[in-house]
Amino acid sequence: MLLLTNGVFATMDPARPLARAAVVDGAYFAYVGEEAEARDFLRAFAGEQVEEVDLGGKFVLPGFNDSHLHFIHYVKARLSVDLFGCTSLTEVQDRLRKGLEGFDPTSGRWLMGEGWNHELFTDGRRFPNRHDLDAVSREVPILILRGCFHVGAVNTKGLELLKLTKESAGQYGDFLELDGDGEPTGVLKENLLDDVKGALPSIGLADLLEQVKRAQYDFFAEGLTSLQTDDFKYAPDEDPYALMDGLRALSERGELKLRLAEQALLTEPETLDEFFRRGMAQYGGGTGFRISTVKILADGSLGGRTAYMQEPYADDPTTRGIPIYEQKELDALVETAHRHGMPAAIHAIGDGGAEMALTAFQRAEERCPWFQPRHGLVHCQVMTAEQLRRMKALGVTAFVQPVFINGDMHIAPARLGEARLNGSYAWGTMERLGIPVAYGTDAPVEQIRPLDGIYCAVTRRDFEGNGPFLPGEAVSVEQALYAYTVGGAYASGEEAVKGRIRPGMLADFTVLDRNLFTIPPETIREARVLATYVGGVQV
Numbered sequence: 001m002l003l004l005t006n007g008v009f010a011t012m013d014p015a016r017p018l019a020r021a022a023v024v025d026g027a028y029f030a031y032v033g034e035e036a037e038a039r040d041f042l043r044a045f046a047g048e049q050v051e052e053v054d055l056g057g058k059f060v061l062p063g064f065n066d067s068h069l070h071f072i073h074y075v076k077a078r079l080s081v082d083l084f085g086c087t088s089l090t091e092v093q094d095r096l097r098k099g100l101e102g103f104d105p106t107s108g109r110w111l112m113g114e115g116w117n118h119e120l121f122t123d124g125r126r127f128p129n130r131h132d133l134d135a136v137s138r139e140v141p142i143l144i145l146r147g148c149f150h151v152g153a154v155n156t157k158g159l160e161l162l163k164l165t166k167e168s169a170g171q172y173g174d175f176l177e178l179d180g181d182g183e184p185t186g187v188l189k190e191n192l193l194d195d196v197k198g199a200l201p202s203i204g205l206a207d208l209l210e211q212v213k214r215a216q217y218d219f220f221a222e223g224l225t226s227l228q229t230d231d232f233k234y235a236p237d238e239d240p241y242a243l244m245d246g247l248r249a250l251s252e253r254g255e256l257k258l259r260l261a262e263q264a265l266l267t268e269p270e271t272l273d274e275f276f277r278r279g280m281a282q283y284g285g286g287t288g289f290r291i292s293t294v295k296i297l298a299d300g301s302l303g304g305r306t307a308y309m310q311e312p313y314a315d316d317p318t319t320r321g322i323p324i325y326e327q328k329e330l331d332a333l334v335e336t337a338h339r340h341g342m343p344a345a346i347h348a349i350g351d352g353g354a355e356m357a358l359t360a361f362q363r364a365e366e367r368c369p370w371f372q373p374r375h376g377l378v379h380c381q382v383m384t385a386e387q388l389r390r391m392k393a394l395g396v397t398a399f400v401q402p403v404f405i406n407g408d409m410h411i412a413p414a415r416l417g418e419a420r421l422n423g424s425y426a427w428g429t430m431e432r433l434g435i436p437v438a439y440g441t442d443a444p445v446e447q448i449r450p451l452d453g454i455y456c457a458v459t460r461r462d463f464e465g466n467g468p469f470l471p472g473e474a475v476s477v478e479q480a481l482y483a484y485t486v487g488g489a490y491a492s493g494e495e496a497v498k499g500r501i502r503p504g505m506l507a508d509f510t511v512l513d514r515n516l517f518t519i520p521p522e523t524i525r526e527a528r529v530l531a532t533y534v535g536g537v538q539v
């Protein structure tokens with residue numbers, strides 16, 4: 001057994017919000033309260049070995065739970081050129097050239113880069129094109145992805161290998177950008193980009209799982225113990241089921257200690273049917289690895305103006321974005337999940353996408369009321385007041401990424417216009433309405449740090465302190481911590497076993513160097529994680 005003393009436990013348990021000591025038995029909390037009582041409690045177990053840890057007055061929270069990210073993509077991204085934070089096209093090129101050092105041009109591999117954002121470029125706010133990338137290499141195929149992962153660019157060598165030409169361009173429509181002569185510029189979007197990513201030679205499953213074992217420690221270092229992760233389209237050899245088996249086996253062998261709940265992205269009726277035929281609704285039901293939802297995409301991204309809006313973009317009246325499905329197609333996918341008792345988490349950034357998703361949820365619940373799976377909206381950034389009320393009425397979970405404020409506060413007002421900001425990034429309103437809210441990052445779109453998101457949710461400012469952005473939508477520190485712990489557990493259907501520091505719950509917790517309730521909110525990002533425990537074991 002483990003006796004933890006001298007801590008400031010913010011338990012997230014309304015029955016005992018603050019505690020000083022806890023006892024862990026195996027993987028679970030057995031007692032939570034004061035030190036003297038904890039020692040009394042242990043008398044009943046006299047003779048058993050008890051390890052004692054003095055927490056030195058530090059701040060203890062339930063382990064953070066990131067409610068939506070792309071873990072396998074993150075693991076792979078660690079292997080490609082990091083383009084996050086590039087402030088010019090020149091810097092993109094320089095970092096890629098560095099990535100080319102030691103790269104074997106005969107390997108058949110592509111040079112990959114991820115994370116650029118043209119809004120940050122000081123030498124021209126435009127998408128990089130094939131000419132920019134040809135300046136890096138004409139021999140090695142290159143693909144670089146925007147930080148939103150909905151837009152990418154390839155060089156001329158890449159276009160050749162993909163057989164994307166003036167002649168073949170017609171079949172790709174808006175997803176393949178063309179120059180004045182009808183030649184591809186190298187810019188690819190959405191479905192075409194997904195197909196290209198899927199077709200590239202990728203790391204094999206065995207090597208990937210080795211990388212998974214290493215990458216989990218990045219998350220422990222940030223206080224994360226649980227992830228809800230959307231990995232199907234990042235599976236090696238386009239075989240998500242082999243990946244599921246691999247992750248589950250790693251977890252069962254104790255080599256993967258990070259708890260994963262898969263959000264299985266299924267975009268076609270056929271693949272969704274196959275998923276249920278394989279019995280995946282009941283797959284991996286333990287506390288280490290499970291499938292918690294199916295994931296469906298309703299639209300694209302705000303940065304790329306592919307998020308689907310009810311009205312045209314304020315800064316480009318020619319477009320309302322791109323819905324991925326017609327309403328009846330989305331209805332059918334949601335109903336299939338619903339009839340298996342499986343929640344559907346739908347990616348919806350624009351109010352047009354959100355409207356379609358809410359309608360699909362409502363229809364499924366009206367037609368099939370014998371199940372009440374906890375459907376959710378992932379991102380739900382641009383919403384109307386009426387849509388927020390519908391979310392509450394339908395019991396729809398909000399999977400939100402507060403750290404998006406850091407970048408979006410600089411583009412959202414122009415994209416959306418003043419009037420539409422009302423209801424957008426409305427996390428305070430969600431709390432007031434009682435919508436279940438779970439926080440996350442969408443990593444590797446953003447960094448994995450929970451403290452960044454908590455800072456943004458509470459202060460409504462970017463990392464430089466600019467703002468506040470829509471300050472009426474700020475939440476309290478307590479609400480933010482709750483959404484990153486209990487809210488996350490609820491979102492994956494596991495609130496009975498984790499998310500709070502309470503007897504009978506998994507002993508997943510993290511120790512911080514300062515009390516987030518008493519420091520100035522502007523300094524939340526400066527807090528440091530000192531230790532993280534999963535199932536009572538330090539990781």
Ligand SMILES: [Zn+2]
Nearest residue numbers: 068069230442
């Ligand atoms: Zn995502």
